[in-house]
Amino acid sequence: xxxxxxxxxxxxxxxxxxxxxxxxxxxxxxxxxxxxxxxxxxxxxxxxxxxxxxxxxxxxxxxxxxxxxxxxxxxxxxxxxxxxxxxxxxxxxxxxxxxxxxxxxxxxxxxxxxxxxxxxxxxxxxxxxxxxxxxxxxxxxxxxxxxxxxxxxxxxxxxxxxxxxxxxxxxxxxxxxxxxxxxxxxxxxxxxxxxxxxxxxxxxxxxxxxxxxxxxxxxxxxxxxxxxxxxxxxxxxxxxxxxxxxxxxxxxxxxxxxxxxxxxxxxxxxxxxxxxxxxxxxxxxxxxxxxxxxxxxxxxxxxxxxxxxxxxxxxxxxxxxxxxxxxxxxxxxxxxxxxxxxxxxxxxxxxxxxxxxxxxxxxxxxxxxxx
Numbered sequence: 001x002x003x004x005x006x007x008x009x010x011x012x013x014x015x016x017x018x019x020x021x022x023x024x025x026x027x028x029x030x031x032x033x034x035x036x037x038x039x040x041x042x043x044x045x046x047x048x049x050x051x052x053x054x055x056x057x058x059x060x061x062x063x064x065x066x067x068x069x070x071x072x073x074x075x076x077x078x079x080x081x082x083x084x085x086x087x088x089x090x091x092x093x094x095x096x097x098x099x100x101x102x103x104x105x106x107x108x109x110x111x112x113x114x115x116x117x118x119x120x121x122x123x124x125x126x127x128x129x130x131x132x133x134x135x136x137x138x139x140x141x142x143x144x145x146x147x148x149x150x151x152x153x154x155x156x157x158x159x160x161x162x163x164x165x166x167x168x169x170x171x172x173x174x175x176x177x178x179x180x181x182x183x184x185x186x187x188x189x190x191x192x193x194x195x196x197x198x199x200x201x202x203x204x205x206x207x208x209x210x211x212x213x214x215x216x217x218x219x220x221x222x223x224x225x226x227x228x229x230x231x232x233x234x235x236x237x238x239x240x241x242x243x244x245x246x247x248x249x250x251x252x253x254x255x256x257x258x259x260x261x262x263x264x265x266x267x268x269x270x271x272x273x274x275x276x277x278x279x280x281x282x283x284x285x286x287x288x289x290x291x292x293x294x295x296x297x298x299x300x301x302x303x304x305x306x307x308x309x310x311x312x313x314x315x316x317x318x319x320x321x322x323x324x325x326x327x328x329x330x331x332x333x334x335x336x337x338x339x340x341x342x343x344x345x346x347x348x349x350x351x352x353x354x355x356x357x358x359x360x361x362x363x364x365x366x367x368x369x370x371x
Contacts, residue, residue, distance in 0.1 A: 003100040004370065005337060006358040009203075009257050009302040009324030012133075012143075014046060014054045014107040016082040017125075025124035030117050048121075049113055057082070067328055071096075071335045084328050087136035094140065097337045099325060100358070101367050103142045104129075105171060105257060108205040110146065119148045123158065130165035138166070142365050144201060145170040149177040152185050156192040163196040168365045169255070170198055174236055175206025181236060182243035194251035199300070199364055203257035204232040230260030230303075237267055237299075241291040246298045253364060256301040258326065262309035264301060264316050268292050296320055300364060304333055310344050313356070322364070323357045 022035045035048040037056045046053040058066060058075055068075040068083060073093070076082055083089040094102060106125065112118035122145075129143040145162040147155040147170050159170050172189070174181050181202075193200045233256050240246065240254055268291045275285050289297075296317040302324040303309055313321055323341065326332030333340040345353045362369060 001098070002370070003095055003098045004358060005097075005099050005323070005325075005341065006101045006103075006361040006367065007099050007325040007327065007337070008103045008255075008300075008322035008361040008364075009105060009304075010102040010327040010332075011105050011107065011329060012084055012129075013328070014109065015056055015058065016084045017046075017056075017107075018085060018128075019044075019056060019080070021128050022121055022124055025128060026117075026120045030120050033114065033117055034121060049117065054107070054109070067330050067332070067334060085133070087133060087141060091137055091140065093327065093334065097325065097327070097333075097335050099327075099337060100370060101140045101142055101361070102327065103144065103169065103324075103361060103365060105144055105201070105203055106146055108171070108173065108203055110173060110176060115148070115150050118150075119154065122146050122148055123161075126158070126162050126167065127165070130162060130167050134167070139368050142168055142367060144168075147172055147189070149173040152179070152188050155186075156188040159189065159192045159198060160196060163198055168198060168367075169201060171201045171203060171257075173206070174202045180239065182239045182245070186245070187248065190245050190249040190252050193253070194249045197251075197366070199253040199255050201255040201257045202233060202236055204229060204259060206232070230258065231263055233259045234263065234267060237264070238271065240299065241268070241271065241294050242285075244288075246294045247289055250298070252298060254299050255322070255364070256299070258324070259301045259303070260306055260309055261301050261303045261316055261321055262306055262312055264295075265312050268295060300360070304331075305340050305344065307344060310348075313352075318352050318355055319360055321356055322361050 019037045023031055026034045033049050035046050035053060037044050038047045042055070044056040046056050066075055073083070077086070077089050081089070083093060110118055110122065112121070126145040129145065134141045134143045145158065145167045147158050149155065149172060155172070162170060179185050237256060246252060246254070271291045275282050279286055296319070300320050300322055301316070302322045304324055304326050325334050325337045327334040341357055345356065348356070361367065
């Protein structure tokens, strides 16, 4: 059976990055502090700036079963080779799961003290993605660059560079940004994104406050955090819709990665209520494009398995939601994506189902249609 699904939010995790990638690609003067793998009592570990970053190799550093063990395929099919960063094996997993193409995010934790070093490491990763990984199957492996989030001009230049390399989107790490996403200093980046046609993504992963503190402290911590995980982007969505960036740059496309969708209509409804109910306070806002219209024109959201959320799709816009498998994460749909899709969209029209599970992402990321 030919794969037909397009997953709009999958990952390359830090643990699977080729161990020599940064040492080969960053300028020589940065290599001592650049990421490299060291042996520790807990196994191989990524170090950067002399500090631990994350485990290297299996994602299950604490011995938990990983998703590949449950599917009966080896996470490490060859010595030093990990399925998610070996295109040959990643494509096999996609075929098995009915996935025609993946939009690929990275691991999202870029906590460096030296911003110049961080920038060089981002450039190295983006170049590796564009030059070595995605070209193996350029219309199936759709890698997203990661942009420096401390300097708007630098971010804009890197976006223009990766566009020339053939990447089709980029991640704006809103949680490590030195300025609010609403700050007009970012206009050069929004303008570059509009000009190049590359969608910009913000992704969950750094927006916890009180709940996150309990994850490793108490037995219920992870479950409590799970209930809030997708809603880390609620404040970001409100800012994006209200700060004027979308109106100033009508060709800019923003994607909320792994945001889920069930909560989105409430945010838009509440903003509209505020503006209308206190009209005398917001005379200028009443003249501007409303949040629903802005969302449908320029914003997208990804989700995986959300029965309640799918009921909200008519309120959000069928053209603005992107289904995703979240490969290779344990809470994703791999290797049962076909079943997950059928369970959620069995009552949808064939046309709407095709849009949500493929056509929307193909249009947004300029992925050729199936032959």
